[in-house]
Amino acid sequence: MTGPSLAGVWGRKAGSLQSLERYSxxxxxxxxxxxxxxxxxxxxxxxxxxxxxxxxxxxxxxxxxxxxxxxxxxxxxxxxxxxxxNAQAPMGSMGGMMGGMMGGGGRDPNLKSLDPNMQVKAITYCHDTYRVTTADGKTRAFWERNLRMKTDSGKDGPQSGAPALVRE
Ligand code: HEM
CATH class of the missing domain: 1.10.760.10 (Cytochrome c-like domain)
Known part of the structure; x- marks a missing residue:
């Protein structure tokens, strides 16, 4: 959704997709x-x-x-x-620690049904570090510049009030 979907673009009028609200x-x-x-x-x-x-x-x-x-x-x-x-999202390039949080198979997870290790229960912030506690009881520390907030109002986005921790 950075740009418009190109599915079916031949024969389409420019700037006409309902699914993109940001056309110039x-x-x-x-x-x-x-x-x-x-x-x-x-x-x-x-x-x-x-x-x-x-x-x-x-x-x-x-x-x-x-x-x-x-x-x-x-x-x-x-x-x-x-x-x-086969609309598979590519895996991010940051392997390692948070890899296990993805739904697997290279697809973005549906954030409406979260594994406990993705359900955010608490966040604290001290100096330059965020500590994020998830429903599996683990707390992970992030340098502040490595933790970003995103919203997703789409069908795979999280339930309101139930934030998810996902790797980029
Ligand atoms: C070879 C690469 C690319 C192709 C083939 C391509 C193709 C297209 C086409 C056909 C449209 C018009 C679609 C429509 O009218 O619905 C479009 C619009 C757009 N594309 Fe791309 N694009 C490319 C690269 C990119 C990149 C790298 C970005 C962003 C990082 C991007 C973002 C956008 C945006 C935001 C629009 C809407 C522009 C506007 O409203 O003025 N595109 N692209």
Whole structure:
């Protein structure tokens, strides 16, 4: 959700997905319909095609690389294509300590049904350290700059009042 889902993007009107609330006015009012040509121009130089768009990406100047990418995307984003069948989130790069907290199999866990080691019961803060106590009775210490808060109002987000501890 950093950007729009590209599932089914061919034939779609630019800036039209209900699931993204943060489209720029520039993209929404561009009138573009995504097809081979418009996607090629967008990926060459997004700012040139839609001044004021908010996609933080400079574009791909190498025509061959762009053609390869578009050929891949055309297959991958087809309705019923691989993105819908196998929408696996990549594992974060930080292995180790918190690895056991993930649901396993490389998918983000559903935070509505939490294992005890992910259920946050208490947090204390002293000097530069947060101590997070989870429902399995363990307390883990974090350097303050390594602990971040995120919210998730989606279907896999936590129950209100039941914060979860997950690794990035
Ligand atoms: C080769 C890589 C990329 C491709 C193929 C791509 C493709 C696209 C397409 C086709 C759209 C328009 C979708 C629509 O109208 O619904 C779009 C918009 C957007 N993309 Fe990308 N994108 C790429 C890289 C990125 C990156 C790296 C980011 C962010 C880190 C990003 C964030 C966004 C955002 C925020 C928008 C909405 C822009 C706006 O509203 O002005 N994209 N992207």
């Amino acid at each position: 006015d520039a993209l929404k009012s561009s009138g573009i319909i995504w097809d081979d040509r418009s996607l090629d121009a967008w990926l060459t130089d997004p700012d040139r095609m839609v001044p004021g768009n908010e996609m933080p990406f400079n574009g791909i100047k190498d025509g061959r690389a762009r053609a390869d990418l578009l050929a891949f995307l055309k297959e991958a984003t087809k309705p019923g294509g691989p993105t819908q069948r």
